[in-house]
Amino acid sequence: MKRIVLTGGGTAGHVTPCIAMLPALKKEGYDIHYIGSYKGIERKLIKEYDIPYYGISSGKLRRYLDLKNFTDPFKVLKGYFEAYKILKKIKPDILFSKGGFVTVPVVLAAKRCKIPIIIHESDMTPGLANKIAIPAAQKVCVNFPETMNHIPQKKAVLTGTPIRKELFSGNKIKGLDFCGFTANKPVILVIGGSSGSKVINDVIRGMLPTLLRDFQVVHLCGKGNLDPKLDNLEGYAQFEYIKKELSDLFAAANLVISRAGANAICEILALKIPNILIPLSLKASRGDQILNAESFESQGYSYVIKEEDLSVSSLMEAIQTVINNKHSYIEAMKKSKLNDSIDVIMNLIKETQL
Numbered sequence: 024m025k026r027i028v029l030t031g032g033g034t035a036g037h038v039t040p041c042i043a044m045l046p047a048l049k050k051e052g053y054d055i056h057y058i059g060s061y062k063g064i065e066r067k068l069i070k071e072y073d074i075p076y077y078g079i080s081s082g083k084l085r086r087y088l089d090l091k092n093f094t095d096p097f098k099v100l101k102g103y104f105e106a107y108k109i110l111k112k113i114k115p116d117i118l119f120s121k122g123g124f125v126t127v128p129v130v131l132a133a134k135r136c137k138i139p140i141i142i143h144e145s146d147m148t149p150g151l152a153n154k155i156a157i158p159a160a161q162k163v164c165v166n167f168p169e170t171m172n173h174i175p176q177k178k179a180v181l182t183g184t185p186i187r188k189e190l191f192s193g194n195k196i197k198g199l200d201f202c203g204f205t206a207n208k209p210v211i212l213v214i215g216g217s218s219g220s221k222v223i224n225d226v227i228r229g230m231l232p233t234l235l236r237d238f239q240v241v242h243l244c245g246k247g248n249l250d251p252k253l254d255n256l257e258g259y260a261q262f263e264y265i266k267k268e269l270s271d272l273f274a275a276a277n278l279v280i281s282r283a284g285a286n287a288i289c290e291i292l293a294l295k296i297p298n299i300l301i302p303l304s305l306k307a308s309r310g311d312q313i314l315n316a317e318s319f320e321s322q323g324y325s326y327v328i329k330e331e332d333l334s335v336s337s338l339m340e341a342i343q344t345v346i347n348n349k350h351s352y353i354e355a356m357k358k359s360k361l362n363d364s365i366d367v368i369m370n371l372i373k374e375t376q377l
């Protein structure tokens with residue numbers, strides 16, 4: 024029996040692609056193990072699936088000055104020795120790393136143990152963690168064709184991003200029921216990224232009185248961002264984070280308003296739901312979401328609002344435009360050559376493992 028270790032964490036976008044791979048790996052009879060941080064979101068998300076989880080110490084690697092820059096390297100070093108010990112014990116035939124800071128010590132320890140490594144990069148340009156990890160990897164899967172230029176040629180493979188199969192079999196009625204909505208008004212699904220977005224939350228909540236006249240709104244607002252004052256508002260449902268029911272919410276949605284995290288936008292594209300993207304600004308990130316959103320906008324899949332331009336009126340205008348032109352957005356999305364990346368990645372795993 025072949026054994027695989029998956030790793031990825033920090034935000035859900037570094038975990039859901041690993042979750043998407045689980046059914047195919049199980050079907051092929053893999054013995055699957057997961058290494059993540061002690062307390063990260065990956066621990067909670069992976070707990071739902073029946074696979075052994077190993078926590079390691081994890082520290083953030085920053086490009087900016089912060090007092091934690093003095094303590095975090097020790098946490099990463101500790102994580103390295105912990106990962107090394109775990110890998111020596113499990114002896115996997117391959118490591119699949121989805122990125123995020125926790126994966127750096129795991130990848131480096133796997134290299135030391137001579138375990139083949141496949142990395143997946145969802146964004147247009149590699150994040151810092153993957154940049155450090157790529158030299159140790161045999162293969163690097165990428166989501167966007169543009170990313171191929173940022174990875175050594177012999178390692179880069181254009182695969183697309185693994186999307187959880189269950190997202191394609193959502194049930195609209197179940198989604199409406201889950202939110203307490205009727206079938207008579209269209210539904211807007213708001214996804215502020217896996218950790219929520221305060222800026223988006225504030226604008227959405229500020230425009231609820233107008234919005235709820237014509238729409239029902241289901242709002243995935245992120246941990247700690249629920250507003251109890253809005254609990255009983257008719258036509259509005261808020262959740263910190265949704266797991267299994269996400270497929271039903273997608274099925275119920277006529278329009279999605281989302282951050283431009285690589286996984287969320289690929290899911291929206293695969294499901295062909297008219298959408299408005301509000302990428303995380305350059306102030307708060309390296310700008311990867313801006314590139315993701317620009318790529319989608321130029322292909323006619325999405326209406327994009329820059330965070331600096333986000334206001335009640337710009338969002339209202341965007342909603343009207345997308346609703347009025349929904350067919351042209353859907354037609355453009357139908358032309359996308361999105362791969363079934365799960366099969367491609369499975370083949371790559373089989374070719375690369377020991």
Ligand SMILES: CC(=O)N[C@H]1[C@@H](OP(=O)(O)OP(=O)(O)OC[C@H]2O[C@@H](n3ccc(=O)[nH]c3=O)[C@H](O)[C@@H]2O)O[C@H](CO)[C@@H](O)[C@@H]1O
Binds near residue numbers: 146217218287308312
């Ligand atoms: C702030 C930050 O660092 N953001 C990055 C992070 O975003 P983030 O983790 O938000 O990533 P994505 O949008 O890519 O993925 C979020 C995932 O969580 C799922 N989901 C979300 C909400 C919810 O309630 N339930 C649920 O299942 C989505 O369906 C999706 O699969 O990783 C992405 C992929 O590397 C990057 O593009 C983003 O720039």
